Amino acid sequence: MSETHPAPPAFEARGFGGGAPDNGAAPDLSARAAALDAADDLAELRARFTLPEGLVYLDGNSLGALPATVAATTADVVTRQWGEQLIRSWSDGTWWTAPERIGDRIAPLIGAAPGQTVVGDSTSVNLFKALVGAARLAAPGRTKLLVDAATFPTDGYIAASAARMTGLTLVPVDIPADIPADPADAAGVFGPDTAVVLLNHVDYRTGRLHDLPALTAAARAAGAVIIWDLCHSAGALPVDLDAHGVDLAVGCTYKYLNGGPGSPAFLYIAARHQRDFDSPLPGWNGHAEPFAMTPGYTPAEGAVRGRVGTPDILSMLALEAALDAWDGVTVESVRAKSLALTDFFLECVAAYVPAGVVEPVTPAPHAERGSQVSLRTENASAVMGELIARGVVGDFRAPDVLRFGFTPLYVRFTDVERAARTLGHIFG
Template sequence: MASFDDALARAAELDAADPLREFPRRFLRHDDPDIVAYLDGNSLGRPTRASAERLATFISDEWAGRLIRGWDEAWFDLPLALGDRLGSVVLGAAPGQTVIGDSTTVLLYKLARAAVAMRPDRTEIVLDRDNFPTDRYLIESLAGDLGLTLRWIDAAFDGGVTAADLTAVVSDRTALVVLSHVAYRSGYLLDAPALTEITHEAGALLLLDLCHSAGSVEIELDSWSVDFAVGCTYKYLNGGPGSPAFAYVAARHLDDFVQPIWGWMGRAAPFEMQQGYVPAQGIRRVLSGTPAIIGMLPIQDTLDMIDSAGMPALRAKSVALTEFALSLVDDWLAGVGVQVSSPRDPACRGGHITIDHPAFREATDRLWVRGVIPDFRRPDGIRIGLSPLSTTFGEVVDGVAAIRDDLAAS
């Protein structure tokens, strides 16, 4: 068994050799002594120094200085301009298909409702029981409203939806398949190209939830032929608490896309204030009300970093972090009854891992007090989320060691 000092020495070597080693310093309070290890970057990313400056400048210069003129000068087009940049840097999406606005829940509803309307003769929606609660609740509500039937997939607890799982449930009755690209609990990374192909062979449409993958794994929505996607921006994209989500609608669907929440910002010529709703051309038709401009500002700084580093480098760092964390878990925690509930194969794993032990509910509270911050996922899981831009290998050692010490003391 490796000693703490040996593990720390190995972490120091990995941090020194890390091509992304300069990026953690770009986040606020990364050197805060009260935060020993932040292991929850897949729930809420750290704020960047650049974003703190951008927000202050925006308030003093753009908001205070330009006032309502800001809408004509920049803000009106920001949801589309920022969507295009996100599509280019992170999503593998050509311009005109991605927009920022609303919460993940609202955008998920818009996309799902519009998608099933495109398959009016079909009666079923496919999803899995381990999908994020919002996805399950919303699709259950939608199915109830429209009289559609849900076809549930029961995926492996430490895995996720496979090609075989999906093949077994799709049919000529399937209108829509709703899946998370990375499973929120296990971290399972599904084979998006294969599942898209299976969905399309059945004549159905695919809606991917990218909340736990955008910014941690490489995504190619266009080349995979995904139909629709949605995701949040406050995890690996560091947008801040409640920052607006994003929606992707493949260009081939835009002319037929009719979203259910009609608002003035999604109308053609919105400032004409005309009677009757006529959807805007292109991706703007996804919008409804006035977008949250301030909430979009920090995303720009993370996209600058991702663009500079490149998604392949971020993915390589993410894999290295989770591999290192798993090696420490195997060395220090397996002997005290901790089980790994995430895929061992890095090709099937996103940016976080989950470990299980009956004592972890109480342990999580104690760890937070000590400045070690993972999160807890029922029934017995600690989820270790490692953001490739902000997390160091030294933090991983400190975090897993603290979990080991807490179990030993309890």
């Protein structure tokens, strides 16, 4: 998201930064970056994207780059499918089945079997469906809706509204770094009165990766229904929703999935919940017989009941074309490169940026790191503005955080080295 948000809570401060800019490490780091790119099995994937020459783009955690196939596909949708076939594209073409068809293309990237993921609407709308649907799935008598205290603001807004509508009490909680080995011992987080839990897989400010397997197990052991927001992890790292027994999940497609600005989000409904999932938005597109136009609502079978109104076909089919960039690519290989890129960036920043000028707020352990690095510094807004002016695009979060997102499908190690070197020049 590109909005400016309220000041984040205090981060764990760790001194960071090494020698002066362009110190003796510079030639070695530059040469190493070139060597890492030469050995990178994913390097050829960059050609699947359209990127401005000379630009270092490290803001894929807000808006992914343009996949090369999207422009031609969008032109065909507009000129032929809409312009020539007109309404026949609903019945004779690929429009009607797009939400579940594209959902099944996303499914392997989030560890889901087919038939559980549907694409459409925004993340916020899908989150509302999931929250109210989860409250209706929860055991009777439970009273609390737990939400990560550091959640993305919109998630908090939607959760508060859903709590009011369903009679639950919204409770912000601090997610611990360590979950007990026995999920039943996690009473300090989830209790017998917990109905629904909403968590972000990766914290949008800090890049902290939450322990999805352990937290899911703990929530389910407590009898709660758990929802994961995957906006900052889908397409960046393995999620494995089915393997870990996640109940519901939502996520956007314009970040690491590169679907384009405002591209439709996805909703995951585990197969075991689909029969009982009661959407608070029972639109005609989710009806068992959408063209019967009956006065009563009967939900469709499966995840299709997560559909609401007429799909946004232009954005939907642009997203479908964008997913071609994933052909032959595994999420595991992307995760391996992501960790290598972020490790190398931290190393380069330590070499190029004067000591004490920046502090990392992204956890160092791989198990706790998403695919971004956040650095805390004074005058962060002005620093990011200067970086962008020099051809290195990241973003800023108030009051003092520089965010850099690493999309392994197109980010190179030479990009990483240049970004850190440019940051060092600014502080030099």
